[in-house]
Amino acid sequence: MKREEFISEVNARCAGFLQDRHAEINAVSEHAVPLVTALMSLTRGGKKMRPALARLGWEAAGGRGDAVVELGAALELFQAAALVHDDVIDRSATRRGLPSAHIRFEQLHRESGFSGDRGHFGTTGAILSGDLSLAWASEAFFHAQSTALRDGVASSPLAARTFHQMHTEVITGQYLDVLEEVRTPAGTESEAVARARGVLRYKAAKYSTEYPVVIGAALAGGSDELCHGFAAAALPVGEAFQLRDDLLGVFGDPETTGKPVGDDLREGKRTELIAYGLFRSSPAASQELAQMLGDPALSEEQVDRARAILTEAGAVEEVERSIEELTDDSIARTQDLVELGVSAEVLEEFDQLRGHLVLRTV
Template identity: 50%
Template sequence: MLGDDGTVHPAPRTHTVDESVPAHVEQTLTEYLAAKQSTMASLTPELADALDSLVEFVLRGGKRIRPTFAWWGWRGAGGDPDAHAVLRAVSGLELIQACALVHDDLMDASAVRRGRPTVHVTFEALHRERGWLGSADRFGMAAAILLGDIALAWADDMFYSSGLTANRLAAASEPWQAMRSEMLAGQYLDILTQVEGDESPEAALRVARMKTAAYTVERPLQMGATLAGADPELVEQLREFGADIGVAFQLRDDLLGVFGDTEVTGKPAGDDLREGKRTLLVALGLRRATPAGADVLRSCLGRDLTAADVQRAREVLVESGAVAEVERRIDSLTSSAMRALAAADLAEPASDRLAELAVAATRRTR
């Protein structure tokens, strides 16, 4: 919160982090971003629009899944429930996520995120509204690239200035650095798969593992457990759990990208089809559908679609058995993850909370 002298002070916390990890992450991010915004805005007033947009984007209703998994990795390995330096460190994962989303929306030409215009669309509109020179599209694209980069830089700043001891920072640096590289490499693999037109389920699963599973669940769990000094066996068990839940999370996302309710997901129905994404759902549909059904799916990939087009694609995916197979794989991955979790010797209540998170991540509607 803001003091009378203009300094940002941490707001008092009356509950332990365990009681509501996402709420504590939200509060921590709000405090941190206010301080960063104040510092950068003091450089020149022209940064105000950009910084306002980035901060609003970060704080706009995310589920805070990554820091929550990291926190329970920390707690499961015996970490202190009131370790606010750890909370600040893992909250930085949301800024890595912001970088990924801003850039992903640009690469996919998505117009809407969480029910609001995406960053590049917002800055295209700002360019037109103010009558600036040059191309509005190119300005929007450039702004999104740079704001995503700022989010990634702020993530590093938040992690390294979190107040962790040097030993803990050193221990967590390996998963922290790995998850950034894997996330960016996974995004490249995603666009490469699209332009190559690779329709194999194997390619879709490679993208799911690298782009989503590693930095959404597996690496955050590793980061939290490593911060607490977990032994290698426990870290490996948590990573096994996290890898399977992370892929299942992405497969649920693939289903929502085609069948989700726009009012709930905040994105237009069928957006993954419009973007030409060869998800596992689409890959299985193409492999299992009749030749006519496969033609319908291919005709829907990478082009603007009407509601009727989306409905035809949905029918092919259901009739081909692709939807049922993706659901079966989600169930199988969740079951194998739960076995890994059961084998792990975790401090309570981490085991129960991680099991609840696994179900929430793989059965969600948005």
């Protein structure tokens, strides 16, 4: 099955799954239907990066049948939950160029003429919608396990362990991200970079690349050696992908990112890019940049000034260097997959995905 066909099937499965949940919610109350409709746009279309990586792990382990499509739906529902909650935490008004879930609920409040605090209603609706998506992700994963069993695939226990570990680490990483915005700043550049890399790794990188490919391989009954080998090759790609995301958060085009440029600055994100800017600028420029962080009213002119500080400090160049090093590390570790017998077709597609993710063309 080609990647495009697989993605089409995952899209159809997500739509069908949520349509079933729509009927389930509607049976409780038609007034609660927005809880599921808020998720439909987040799982509709897109590149399906995580399912695509899960499919590579599945195929590398010799998987057969439809279980990987169910797994793709589970990963998309988990992603939707993470995005909904992340937008609430970051107070982000848009996601992929559309209103975030909490903004949709605020609009519902306004258009329906509800009483009470509109913002609180929006936040509450989004949190509950995200909670449902998280629960449904587990349900979809159970379907994937059941389908694999039906098709005679002997899955590894590592699949379930990794799926649940992913929940724990992403939520913990999200908390660490919030903590970095309010705790005492790091005293040295190395400490600041280490903190930022820890947030990046656990909040996003591992569940973006490493865990999908590992769960896919384990669900197909892949050996621990194969799973660990793929994990080692995939994690650096996830970290490079997120470092690219940090750059786009300050220097990107809103038409591409779907979010206003400078939001990371307004939210006070302590990324590696910011760490280098703070510690490699002049004292005056560093203080100026520090005062901009976390200011929700940051103007476009101030965002431009922050960009100039980061560029002059060599922060952008340093992050680009890190992206290159991580990409080289992934390529080097791919050799272990060759020795484990992974097919040339799977490795070629992994190489293509790596290039797309690092360059952010996917």
